[in-house]
Amino acid sequence: MSAQESPTRAWFRRVAGLVRKERLQIRRDASSYLIAGVMPLLLLFIYGYGVTLDLRRIPLALVIERSTPESATLLTSFRNSPYFDVVLTHHRANVEDRLIAGTVKGVVVLAADFSDRTERGEAAPIQVIVDGSDPNTAGLVFNYVQGVWANWLDQISIERRGTIAPRRTISAVVIEPRYWFNPDVRSQNFLIPGSVAIIMTLIGTLLTALVVAREWERGTIEALMATPMGRAEFLLGKLIPYYVLGMTAMAISVVTAVQVFHVPFRGSIPALLIVSSTFLIAMLSLGLLISTLTRNQFAASQVALLTAFLPAFELSGFIFEIDAMPLPIRTLTYFLPARYFVSSLQTLFLAGDVWSVLGPATLALAIIASVFLTLLVRSTRMRLE
Amino acid sequence: MWHRIFTLMVKEFLALWRDPKSRAIIIGPPIFQMLIFSFAATQEVKNVNIAVQNRDWGTSSRDLIALFEGSPNFSKIEFLDDESQIPQAIDSRRALMVLSIQSDFSRRLAARETADVQMLLDGRRSNAAQIVAGYATEIVGRFNASLLQNERAPSSETIVVGRIWFNPNQLTTWNTVPSLVAILTTSMGLLVTALSVARERELGTFEQLLVSPLGPLEIIVGKTAPAFLIGLVQATNMVLIGVFLFRVPFLGSVWLLYVSMAVYLFSIIGVGLFISSLAKTQQQAILGAFVFMVPAMSLSGFASPIENMPDWLQTMTLANPVRYYIVIVKGLFLKNAPAEVIFANVWPMGLIALVTLSSAAWLFRHRME
Numbered sequence: 001m002s003a004q005e006s007p008t009r010a011w012f013r014r015v016a017g018l019v020r021k022e023r024l025q026i027r028r029d030a031s032s033y034l035i036a037g038v039m040p041l042l043l044l045f046i047y048g049y050g051v052t053l054d055l056r057r058i059p060l061a062l063v064i065e066r067s068t069p070e071s072a073t074l075l076t077s078f079r080n081s082p083y084f085d086v087v088l089t090h091h092r093a094n095v096e097d098r099l100i101a102g103t104v105k106g107v108v109v110l111a112a113d114f115s116d117r118t119e120r121g122e123a124a125p126i127q128v129i130v131d132g133s134d135p136n137t138a139g140l141v142f143n144y145v146q147g148v149w150a151n152w153l154d155q156i157s158i159e160r161r162g163t164i165a166p167r168r169t170i171s172a173v174v175i176e177p178r179y180w181f182n183p184d185v186r187s188q189n190f191l192i193p194g195s196v197a198i199i200m201t202l203i204g205t206l207l208t209a210l211v212v213a214r215e216w217e218r219g220t221i222e223a224l225m226a227t228p229m230g231r232a233e234f235l236l237g238k239l240i241p242y243y244v245l246g247m248t249a250m251a252i253s254v255v256t257a258v259q260v261f262h263v264p265f266r267g268s269i270p271a272l273l274i275v276s277s278t279f280l281i282a283m284l285s286l287g288l289l290i291s292t293l294t295r296n297q298f299a300a301s302q303v304a305l306l307t308a309f310l311p312a313f314e315l316s317g318f319i320f321e322i323d324a325m326p327l328p329i330r331t332l333t334y335f336l337p338a339r340y341f342v343s344s345l346q347t348l349f350l351a352g353d354v355w356s357v358l359g360p361a362t363l364a365l366a367i368i369a370s371v372f373l374t375l376l377v378r379s380t381r382m383r384l385e
Numbered sequence: 386m387w388h389r390i391f392t393l394m395v396k397e398f399l400a401l402w403r404d405p406k407s408r409a410i411i412i413g414p415p416i417f418q419m420l421i422f423s424f425a426a427t428q429e430v431k432n433v434n435i436a437v438q439n440r441d442w443g444t445s446s447r448d449l450i451a452l453f454e455g456s457p458n459f460s461k462i463e464f465l466d467d468e469s470q471i472p473q474a475i476d477s478r479r480a481l482m483v484l485s486i487q488s489d490f491s492r493r494l495a496a497r498e499t500a501d502v503q504m505l506l507d508g509r510r511s512n513a514a515q516i517v518a519g520y521a522t523e524i525v526g527r528f529n530a531s532l533l534q535n536e537r538a539p540s541s542e543t544i545v546v547g548r549i550w551f552n553p554n555q556l557t558t559w560n561t562v563p564s565l566v567a568i569l570t571t572s573m574g575l576l577v578t579a580l581s582v583a584r585e586r587e588l589g590t591f592e593q594l595l596v597s598p599l600g601p602l603e604i605i606v607g608k609t610a611p612a613f614l615i616g617l618v619q620a621t622n623m624v625l626i627g628v629f630l631f632r633v634p635f636l637g638s639v640w641l642l643y644v645s646m647a648v649y650l651f652s653i654i655g656v657g658l659f660i661s662s663l664a665k666t667q668q669q670a671i672l673g674a675f676v677f678m679v680p681a682m683s684l685s686g687f688a689s690p691i692e693n694m695p696d697w698l699q700t701m702t703l704a705n706p707v708r709y710y711i712v713i714v715k716g717l718f719l720k721n722a723p724a725e726v727i728f729a730n731v732w733p734m735g736l737i738a739l740v741t742l743s744s745a746a747w748l749f750r751h752r753m754e
Binding site: 029030031032034035038039042043046047049050051052053054055056057058059085097099100101102105125126127128129130131132133134135136137138139142143173174175176177178179180181182183185186187189190202206207210214217218294295296297298299301302303305306310314315317319320321323324325326329332343346347350351354356357 | 401404406407410414417418421422424425426427429430431432433434449460473475476477478481494499500501502503504505506507508509510511512513514515518519521522525528529532546547548549550551552553555556557559560563572573576577580584587588664666667668669671672673675676679680683684688689690692693694695698712715716719720721722723726729
């Protein structure tokens with residue numbers, strides 16, 4: 001060390017030294033790579049293949065109390081539907097157990113007099129029983145059963161009268177849905193951008209939550225305090241390596257999302273960098289804050305789980321719609337960085353650089369980040385109490 | 386031998402309990418999570434903002450819009466003056482749906498022709514958009530029915546009678562509370578076990594344990610007991626909150642609940658111990674726990690039905706203990722599931738517990754001796 005070294009240079013050198021130390025520590029523990037490299041791929045894989053809200057081959061029991069030509073064609077209609085995996089029985093009695101066991105999600109009952117009544121042109125009710133313990137699937141099953149049923153009725157009337165029943169023409173108003181940004185309504189297109197927020201939350205908060213706590217548990221914090229390093233240098237030295245790690249994980253995720261899962265990316269890279277940097281700084285500060293306050297890795301991991309990961313999963317609009325939550329919880333979501341990041345990511349991927357969404361979101365993220373940073377700087381003490 | 390195990394258990398409890406932060410974290414968060422996430426984890430769509438662009442001056446379009454205004458699913462309807470405002474309303478996420486009504490809407494209906502209404506939806510929130518489209522179709526159906534009421538008797542040919550079992554009012558909390566009992570027990574049980582050995586390794590006290598008269602099996606029993614008891618107490622707390630605070634009915638047998646809970650905790654603890662036996666530091670243990678936990682929770686049937694997944698992934702979920710436990714807890718809460726249904730889901734968890742516990746024990750012995 002030369003005596004003429006300017007204070008700024010010394011400052012930078014100290015920060016660089018600590019960055020190097022953290023980098024080595026990250027490199028030595030293979031589990032850091034696990035979270036930066038494997039975790040993004042694993043999560044994208046789960047949300048690309050596993051978590052899909054598009055109904056597909058839901059097990060459904062069809063009870064036909066008396067087989068007739070009509071009931072046979074209805075059975076074929078259900079078997080041809082991509083939404084159902086049909087189990088045929090002839091008695092109501094054994095479907096109840098299946099519904100309780102959860103091996104079927106819905107039951108369609110055709111009573112013994114079903115064919116006679118349709119022959120006579122009377123109202124022939126079919127009964128649909130759905131498993132309400134999963135209300136979302138229950139609703140979808142009910143709608144799709146009605147769809148299959150309506151198509152079957154059209155078929156029947158074409159066969160009998162050569163025309164479609166007047167039921168169709170009574171629809172005076174026809175409503176045509178068009179889905180913008182996602183015309184095929186793939187649930188992947190909306191889940192995968194959101195899952196990038198989950199990945200960044202995990203890396204940003206969980207990994208950094210352990211960093212300072214580890215130094216306290218192992219006692220190495222004393223060695224750090226014995227150096228001439230100040231508070232700002234200490235924090236920068238901790239933030240920079242994890243910022244790089246987080247942005248790398250994001251790059252991996254975005255490339256995988258576009259290349260492997262064919263999610264369109266319609267925004268611009270600079271906009272993505274601005275929003276995600278702001279989010280990452282907020283999450284890194286939160287992680288270090290947790291670490292500084294708990295000084296214990298078990299407690300830190302639980303707090304990180306509670307304040308960062310679970311809210312990002314459940315309260316961010318990633319899977320569950322924020323509008324449907326009760327008012328107090330909706331209010332709470334305004335304080336969560338993940339909420340802004342999820343909506344920004346969905347917009348960047350599917351719609352483009354819409355600044356009326358990205359602008360307010362980035363501003364909110366910047367405010368949250370500065371609050372966390374301030375708290376972090378205040379709680380960091382470069383001495384042992 | 387029992388005395389030795391007991392002293393280790395006491396030591397483990399003290400290690401968790403002595404630190405006030407860990408103590409607070411074992412008790413508080415699961416209850417807090419239960420209270421918040423029970424309301425949040427819903428696929429329902431309510432209070433949505435929509436927009437209408439009405440170019441029709443007649444009364445029919447106003448009647449249709451009035452039906453939308455009356456629906457409890459929509460909180461605010463914004464009226465757009467110009468077609469050019471539609472993209473802005475959707476892009477900025479002000480409206481999830483925009484209805485666009487043509488200028489000849491009333492005239493066509495008066496002439497008994499078909500009138501088109503365009504419904505533009507925000508595909509960024511495709512799930513919510515699909516549900517909202519369902520509501521809109523239902524409202525238009527009612528509108529059509531009211532148009533035809535005066536003209537002819539309703540068609541008598543079709544009636545679909547729907548019934549919802551187990552949750553007749555389709556209350557969200559009846560679905561989320563039992564699922565959360567399963568989900569929240571997982572994270573704590575897993576982390577407590579995964580960290581118990583890793584902490585000793587990191588701090589160097591594991592060697593002291595090894596030179597004590599405790600054998601490998603005794604160490605494992607002593608290390609897992611706290612996680613088991615904490616898991617039991619927490620699950621009990623959450624079931625009580627579910628029943629008394631959220632008023633979710635518990636129809637099944639309490640005995641079956643505790644038998645399956647015990648087997649479930651063994652399977653989770655087995656996974657935790659397995660991670661623990663491989664991890665050298667707490668960071669490795671925590672991240673290992675996450676690498677197991679995130680897929681296990683996401684692919685458990687809680688966030689989306691298992692039947693929607695591709696077949697090969699469905700096969701993989703057979704090794705996921707959370708999947709079975711959710712069926713059990715829901716079955717016992719809502720369906721009064723009989724013993725054979727419960728045991729059909731208990732034995733796979735027992736098998737998972739057996740495999741993970743024995744391989745963890747094998748790994749420990751291997752790495753200790």
